[in-house]
Amino acid sequence: MDFSLFLQNFLNGLSIGSVYAIFALGYTLVFSILGIINFAHGAIFTLGAYFTYALAGGKFGFNGILANAQLPFQLPFVMALLLSSVLSGLVTVLLERLAFKPLRARNADPLLTLVSSLGAALVIVNLIQYLVGAEIYTFPANIYGNLPEAINFGTATKPINIRTVQIIVFGVSVIIVTCLTYLINYTKVGKALQAIAEDTTTASLLGINSERLIMITFFISGFLAGISGTLVSSSVSIAGPYFGISFGLKGLAVIVLGGLGNIPGAIGGGLLIGLAEAFVPSDYSGYKDAISFGLLFIMLLVRPQGLFGKKLIQKV
């Protein structure tokens, strides 16, 4: 493979991989605190994209009961992105109250939480379909301002064109990861989260309000899902209410690859899968989505605790 093509694939992989990473961080945060997987995470991803589309002044199609609906105002894209991510976070907190907390309160089987979160995902996805129909929505090309379509990183004779959107997506993801790392390692909330992840009972004995922190965790998780939904759909499009589901499954592959509940693992796993997908030859692009699951299988066989995970020994 010639070098410029290699670099091009590499940068594209880095860009999509960074979105996988922030999306998977949402899964991993909840898992590290509660030991459960929130299967509605993919649905919140979809929801975030639709919120941004609406807030940025997008018009909905003629299917669904909100046919031709349009908000009376139009926010600049960055504002819409942030507001929609906050809304996604709030919806996730609501979800936690309705679908997770009642089960946690009575110490239910974690499998039940899984089913309950799937029921919630079913509600969200079908509610979207009911309201605005199932058609594909595309953001206008100039949402990030009047930037060139692509930027040439090579020379005039040997161009290495990277789509501007990809660069922005990567940049936003890096900012998010940096903020999150700071939040977890250097703030009081972060320390408390680490304490709860270590041992919930001891943490509450030490006076940490675990219910409040669980809400914060779900909010951050929903925020991350919403923002990654927007980022992905700004570089491709919103492919209907179900498009978050397959993304959600890929996110599962990412967190297992990196090690469940492990934050550097989610980032590493996301980048690894993004890069692996970017190097699939175009003749085999139909099999691209199988890459993450293939890697997942290999990882489970060779190192079930994941790239960054610690080996747990089952005790009696």
Add this chain to the structure above:
Amino acid sequence: MADFFNTYGHLIISTLFGAMLGLSIYLPLMAGQLSLASPGFYSLGGYIAAILSTQFFPRSEGTYPLHFLGVEVILSAILSGILAIALGILVLRLRGIYLAIATIAFGEIIRILALNLEITGGAVGIFGIPQPFDIPLAYLWIAIPLLILVMFLVYRLEKTNVGLALRAIQVDELAANSMGINSTKYKVLAFTLGAILAGIVGTISAHFLNTWNARQGTFDSSIIYLAFVLIGGSKTFVGPVFGGILLTALPEVLREIGNIRLIIFGILIVLGTIFFPQGFITPNLLKKWRK
């Protein structure tokens, strides 16, 4: 009565298939293993039927010969079984959520292969799978005896040493191991039985539905099957049968209310897990009925 069957015949047969798919998740769960591989094997079984009946077996006038269907069922059972043993040995070292994710990955790989291979008809799938009966309602003659047979076998299984070993593994795998139970062997056995059942149901479903494509046996369905078991009740084999029938029928019954039926269905799943954490059918409830 005839009217009733004409209107609801299709639904009744689907609910019986649902009950069997619930049991296919219940089998590995007997040993405490959460496997979501059933949709993958269901899809595989369906493709075996679709490919053999449309591309390999001679096309004849009239109805599709039943012995060809028999060959398909046997072949599906054998292939699902072999694949399940291989997969089971690989993934059953994993516990809990890891196993669930590994089996979801298996299902996704099957789906992506089906979407891309030529023999499976790509995204379009396979159409015009021949019918072994003149009227669709006749599928009841396969579905009812098969369900009764499977229920009987699972009931018997629970009473044998194998069933006791599976229960012991479910309660405490380490303790079971130290009592001399080869837990890997039994887990693979339970997983394989579930896979064979899902494969057989897929084979018959492909004929019943007349068409087969990669949308059969996706991730959503694995969760629906799991809901059959957990909402029906995971402590006795009656639970998944009841859950399968109830939850397959529910969206159809709710069809009256139109577009919001899947929203209601989702809400009911959430409420069911919250208010019936043991499922509707529990062993205690069955004891009460017997008295």
